[in-house]
Amino acid sequence: MSKRKFSGDHTTDKGESFDRKIFPVAHSSRYHGSSPVYKQPIEINSYSIDSDRRVWFDNRELKYYYRATGTDLSAGYDKFIQRDESQLEHLDTLLDALTDARSKHTDPKLTTSQFVTWRGIMTKLLCTPYSRNEPWELRVSRHKDTIFIEEQATADKKEKERQASVRQQLMCYWGYKFETLSTVSKPPKDGVDDQELADRILDGADTNVQYCVAVKTTLGKNSLIMGAEVDCSEGAKCEKNPLSRYVELKTSRLVQNPNQERNFERYKLLKFWAQSFLVGVPKVTVGFRDDDGQIVKVEDFATLNIPRLVRGKSGSWDPSVCLNFANQVLDWIADNVVANDPTLTYSIKWNQPWRELTMEYTGHDHVFLTKRFLDGETSHDLGGPRAGA
Template sequence: MSHPPPQDPSRPMRIIREAGTEPSSGARGTSAQRSQSSQHPYPGNDGAGPPNRYQPPLPGAHSQPPPIRLAPGQPPPFFLQDPLFQQLRQQLPRHRQHGSSDGRRGDRELSTSSANQFPLDPLDRFKVHCAPFRQPVEIGSFSYDEHRNFVMDDSQLKYYFPPDLRKPNNLSVNYDKYITRDPMIDEHIDALLDALICIRDQEEEEEEQQRQEPPLGEETEIRYTRPSMTKADFVCYRGVLTKIMCTPYARHEAWELGATLYKGSIYIEEHSSDAKRRNALGANDRHKLMSYWGYRFETICNISKPVSELRRIKAKKRQRSLTPTHPPSTAAGGPDRPTEETLHDQGPDRKAQKLRENDQYGEDLSERRMPPVNTDGQREGSVEGAATSPRSANSDNNNNNNNNNNNNNNNNNNSHGDGNNDDIEKEEQDLGQIDLDDPELTGRLDGIVNTNFQYCTVARTKIGQNSIIMGAEVDCTSEPKKPRPHNPLSNYVELKTSRIITSDRERNSFERHKLLKFWAQSFLPGIPTIIVGFRDDDGNVVKVETFKTMEIPRSVRGKEGAWDTTVCINFLDGLLTLLRKIVIIDDPKVTYNIYWGPPFKAIEVIFAGSRNAFLTDRFLRRWNNSSSTTS
């Protein structure tokens, strides 16, 4: 028995939208059918257009497979079994029209050549006007506790305080006590979906409160019908967008994503196979140690409470320098000698020396200075400045100090009078220096790294015409969070580690590869500050440097192998726009695979059917029962 030859790959497969009954491939055509075939170019359809049902082949001819009917943008699922494909085909939309490039409208025919591919080259087509990018805004945040449980709060938000480089800072400390989450558990985007549920619940509570309030006018009525913050074209984690943005300059880093369309939003997750997770478990000891160094650097840079709540050194410890100086005694007839008070009071020189000592914390005070805390909890200036130089808290303090000085001038012999005590109390408030022996600061040097702890922000932004909701891990913040409408993203800080640069070649590699990823990770959620700890091969932190996210592109511009932010942003915008044209089946059980890999020529979007569905049941139930406006 002879078998039909395989389909010629150079010929596009005929794809028809309307379903029809398909006789078995062994059926033979009648003479009437053959006669009709000779009269019309499209047998069985009166020559009006492409046939809508399969016609058996002529006797003696090779048997051809029946046409495949797909939705617009859906690639032929060659790998699907017949029963599964028949079930999916019944769910596909029918009689959909589209506008072709030449202005005609008709049935869409797809091929595996380019309709579902996003080629990388030429990159010059992305070097045009940059797609508009909207400033990200935080719409929520959540935490993971020590057991990796989801909590809708900011309990795991840490606060940045620079490490003391005068002390040993080896990142291998407590490596034997390292606690890491189970890499074999695929968390998908479950936590991000749970966060959206909580945000939607909060929205509906606020809307219900507004409905119960007496109307104040037309503006109040408009607020009732505002769109939900949880509605966007795309929902994913930051890592997905970072991979896409960096692809033009990281061509040989393969990745795979999964996408599904539900209620108008495309949800995307990163695919990580079991084999890949097992490889991560079986990484060599050196790679595991270097991975630990990154988490350890976060531990020695973070504290669990704001800087304003750290313990302060009281001015009483410097009481001698605060008491008024007296003219040196000459009763004995000897020469004037400096008193103990004048020895301690070195004036501006002593303060300058103290500033130089504090400079040893980091590479540059101007880069790492943090606002100090006034007595009312507000910040201004720098921690070092607060620790070494007096400042007046308010005009009342200035008046009190002036009055105290006048009293001291009138009562030089009464060095322990009430006026001097008041003066010391004021100096305590003005010269309160952070106590570096505070257990909050010393305890982090002995801290245990536990990667189950995590704090994430949920931010909303827009690139081009594509609105995005992203979840992003946040390492720490420089300021306590304030209630809405304040946007806390501007205070968040990204912490990174890198090997110390010792040559021009290493600097070029750092700027071409690491700075690209540092910039992309911080640019997408709107994090303005990146602090990098440079370490040696033994894991000792030798330098801490601060980078401003928006200044990084300018620092690498014009250098050898430099990357272009316009290319990165336009590449991401182009792929997202294509996905909105391809991922069109609005069904949480239907998924698509987005693949970038060898031969690294184009990103492919492949229809995956009902495999790898990842939206949780609780999310689907909540969204189906939602009463919020999603338009």
């Protein structure tokens, strides 16, 4: 990709010149064609985060799918516990999961890769060719030939969250409430507690609690380890292939006219597919709701079938475009982030006028890899000293 100098060009800490790097983003049609091979992801570790945001390498917070019995997505809003997102958690839990995985697996190839990041970041890359006006910013470091990528909250995102109306906050809660209505604490085959079914109708949601997995896959020549939250498992966890039973839970407005159908297929289904496809989740269960937050119907979508639902339709998206674009961006990052130093960072931005990705060297600012990760240690607690401290 091209590069050009500008007044802010500077040298790295080693005295080397680093020009701002540019990745031109072409029209989506430029990324058509056969896509790079994407290998079936495999789970290399899983972990739980409890209501106190403490990390445990077990299944205590894994939930199990049980079809929603309630319909009111606003119920329990007064009991909603929302995670404090002003406390930056970086890649901390994923790094700990990777360290823990290395203590469990004898094959080092299973726990090493060219990239380590969150599933949400890869989702942004896959969707960018079709989501041109959604800004994002990433922070990147390289250590022992592995590139680590985290998201940096943009000023635009912070402002939108600050100005969110009461109605917008309630609608955000609806998605979490659907998860509460659709899950139970143990596999249904072991028996479902009637009290738990009654409680989930009135209970709120606690976004501090999460169950997460770390998976490994390959896109083209780029190997990836991604962390992702898992909503639930359909039945007991399958130890041989746990990904095969996971379910992604989503809510969406009930589709009632052609315009709503186009928006659902072009934007919602794209993100539903990308999120689940990336980590090998085979099913997306959608609760369709009305404007009052009442579930009208629940529908299942097989992840691999979703692209067929939009194929050939005007203005639709193509998975090969998404994969080709993401693969080229990863190649570009690998070519330009070359300093093996966990205390050095780079910034990658996508913003107006939506023509290019830009990469800048940010030196020792925003160091995010933890010291304990470099030392091969883990912790139940988030935070702690960063690399170089």
